[in-house]
Amino acid sequence: MVPNYNIITYLIYLPIILFITIKVGWMFYKNGEIFLLSIFEEQNTVKTVNKILLMGYYLVNIGYSLAVISFWTKVDSITTMIESLSFVIGAIIIFLAILHYNNIIILKQISKRKLLNT
Amino acid sequence: MENYRIIIGYLFYIIVVISLTIYVSKMLFKNGKLFMIDIFRGKEDIALATNKLFEVGFYLINIGWALLIVKISTYSNELISYQSLIEKLSMKIGGFSIYLGIMLMLNLFFFLRGRKKSRQYTKGTTQQPQIKTT
Numbered sequence: 001m002v003p004n005y006n007i008i009t010y011l012i013y014l015p016i017i018l019f020i021t022i023k024v025g026w027m028f029y030k031n032g033e034i035f036l037l038s039i040f041e042e043q044n045t046v047k048t049v050n051k052i053l054l055m056g057y058y059l060v061n062i063g064y065s066l067a068v069i070s071f072w073t074k075v076d077s078i079t080t081m082i083e084s085l086s087f088v089i090g091a092i093i094i095f096l097a098i099l100h101y102n103n104i105i106i107l108k109q110i111s112k113r114k115l116l117n118t
Numbered sequence: 119m120e121n122y123r124i125i126i127g128y129l130f131y132i133i134v135v136i137s138l139t140i141y142v143s144k145m146l147f148k149n150g151k152l153f154m155i156d157i158f159r160g161k162e163d164i165a166l167a168t169n170k171l172f173e174v175g176f177y178l179i180n181i182g183w184a185l186l187i188v189k190i191s192t193y194s195n196e197l198i199s200y201q202s203l204i205e206k207l208s209m210k211i212g213g214f215s216i217y218l219g220i221m222l223m224l225n226l227f228f229f230l231r232g233r234k235k236s237r238q239y240t241k242g243t244t245q246q247p248q249i250k251t252t
Contacts (some may be wrong), residue, residue: 006201009210048149049226055145057220063215070209 005075013085017065017092021058024096028103035107039114065092099107124190126138127203135184135214139177142218145172153229158234172225179220184214 029050036046068088075081147169154165192198192225 004201009205010204031252044152048152049230051127051149052146052226055142056219056226059142059215059219059222063212063217063219064217066208067210069212070205072205 005077006072006079009072009075009081010069011086012081013069013088016085018062018091020089020093020096021061021065024100025054025057025061028057028100032103032107035111040108040113061096064095068092121192121197123198123200123203125193127190127207128188130208131188131210132185134195134211136181138215139180139184142222143173143176146222150225150229154183155235157229157232159236159240176221176225180218184219187214238248 032053033050034045034048038041040046040049072088073080073084075084150172151166151169154169155162158165158168187210190198190203190210
């Protein structure tokens with residue numbers, strides 16, 4: 001019996017992408033607190049906002065990486081498995097990077113505006 | 119024998135989606151209590167009641183929507199393969215999760231906006247210092 005390569009690919013794909021998403025989110029959560037503190041200036045608010053943001057990040061990203069599975073090409077050998085895995089994971093990582101830089105720019109602008117107002 | 123794999127898929131989907139919704143809204147409204155107390159300027163009973171009502175509304179909207187999109191459509195009566203079952207389920211659960219994330223952000227936005235409005239109002243009418251809840 002020929003194994004179903006697609007299902008094997010999904011089983012390899014899910015742990016990798018979950019690990020990357022959770023690790024990156026946790027890093028943003030830890031290091032983003034100080035930026036939020038400069039915007040809100042209250043410890044309690046910052047904690048709750050940060051938690052809710054982390055949650056939203058997880059939901060959207062894990063949801064997206066799950067939804068990508070349904071557009072997977074047909075995998076019939078080890079070669080195509082490696083190609084498709086690296087393509088999809090790379091696309092998601094680049095997407096994460098774009099989101100990340102976007103966030104940095106937004107934070108920068110907000111803190112600048114705040115500085116000008118006070 | 120009917121298409122038993124689809125039934126497995128439905129059970130899996132419903133369990134995952136409902137537990138996800140309950141977890142997210144518990145988390146959101148546990149944190150939202152602080153905002154509500156701030157919005158209602160320290161009147162704790164009305165703040166908690168409003169929080170509870172919002173939580174119930176969140177449940178109703180999201181579980182309702184999750185149940186609406188439950189159907190997995192197939193084009194033939196043959197047994198669906200596990201591969202396409204996984205693909206369809208991942209699309210459904212992933213899409214629902216993205217939707218839930220957007221709802222979460224929307225709620226956070228409402229909290230922040232409500233608090234801002236409430237503070238502006240307090241500043242504008244009475245000259246009392248802001249109530250800080252810790």
